Amino acid sequence: xxxxxxxxxxxxxxxxxxxxxxxxxxxxxDNYAMAWVRQAPGKGLEWVSVISGPGxxxxxxxxxxxxxxxxxxxxxxxxxxxxxxxxxxxxxIYYCAKESWGVPAAHLDSWGQGSLxxxxx
Amino acid sequence: QSVLTQPPSASGTPGQRVTISCAGRTxxxxxxxxxxxxxxxxxxxxxxxxxxxxxxxxxxxxxxxxKSGTSASLAISGLRSEDEADYYCATWDxxxxxxxxxxxxxxxxx
Numbered sequence: 001x002x003x004x005x006x007x008x009x010x011x012x013x014x015x016x017x018x019x020x021x022x023x024x025x026x027x028x029x030d031n032y033a034m035a036w037v038r039q040a041p042g043k044g045l046e047w048v049s050v051i052s053g054p055g056x057x058x059x060x061x062x063x064x065x066x067x068x069x070x071x072x073x074x075x076x077x078x079x080x081x082x083x084x085x086x087x088x089x090x091x092x093i094y095y096c097a098k099e100s101w102g103v104p105a106a107h108l109d110s111w112g113q114g115s116l117x118x119x120x121x
Numbered sequence: 122q123s124v125l126t127q128p129p130s131a132s133g134t135p136g137q138r139v140t141i142s143c144a145g146r147t148x149x150x151x152x153x154x155x156x157x158x159x160x161x162x163x164x165x166x167x168x169x170x171x172x173x174x175x176x177x178x179x180x181x182x183x184x185x186x187x188k189s190g191t192s193a194s195l196a197i198s199g200l201r202s203e204d205e206a207d208y209y210c211a212t213w214d215x216x217x218x219x220x221x222x223x224x225x226x227x228x229x230x231x
Contacts, residue, residue, distance in 0.1 A: 035220070037166075044123070044207075044209065044222065044223075044224050044225040045160075045166065045209050045211075045220065045222045047220045047221070048217065050219070050220060059218065059219040059220070060219075061219070067207060077144065084213070095165055095166070100168075100171060102219060104213065104219075105153070105154065105213055105220075106153075106154075106156055106210075106211040106212050106213050106220035106221070106222075107154065107156045107168070107171045107172070107211075108156070108158075108166075109168045109171070109177060110166060110168075111165035111166055111167070112165065113165060114165055
């Protein structure tokens with residue numbers, strides 16, 4: 001059974017930093033691209049970042065480019081999202097999700113439960 | 122404003138067939154596979170349709186996807202009260218070089 005478990009969310013002040021982690025199990029981690037998707041309160045889904053299976057190719061939404069960094073530790077089957085210079089508008093539930101293939105394609109077949117990040121002064 | 126355009130809401134009565142549209146461009150829907158997601162309040166989204174028309178295992182055949190040109194659609198037949206949820210389309214965009222979501226459609230079962 002595929003499992004994705006996020007951790008690291010919390011309450012931060014604007015300008016702060018945070019690392020989200022996503023521990024995975026139940027599949028061959030390095031064979032699949034992985035993604036972070038967020039959802040602000042009462043809003044729709046927004047892609048944040050995607051990384052290919054080997055970790056060579058990454059994509060960032062314009063809203064987080066230069067501030068967030070996606071990475072993966074394939075031997076540890078873990079996905080990360082380093083978030084810097086946080087803004088109030090980054091407040092959202094952050095979901096870790098598994099792509100259906102090794103390359104990003106917007107086909108996320110498994111999702112974590114989500115981790116709440118709140119940025120407020 | 123989302124790259125993919127969905128109606129913000131849709132509704133139907135039990136047993137009816139409802140269709141949700143997703144309009145895009147050549148660089149996204151016109152070139153790449155479309156996925157559809159279902160999300161209930163307070164829960165993570167779930168993949169409903171992949172590769173335009175394919176259902177993952179466990180998804181009832183009441184749900185079907187189609188695509189024509191730069192538009193895609195999700196159809197739900199034999200509507201049930203438990204189908205009341207938010208639905209999102211998604212695909213890759215070759216111009217943006219990234220994934221894109223639709224704005225989501227809130228389905229109400231009357």
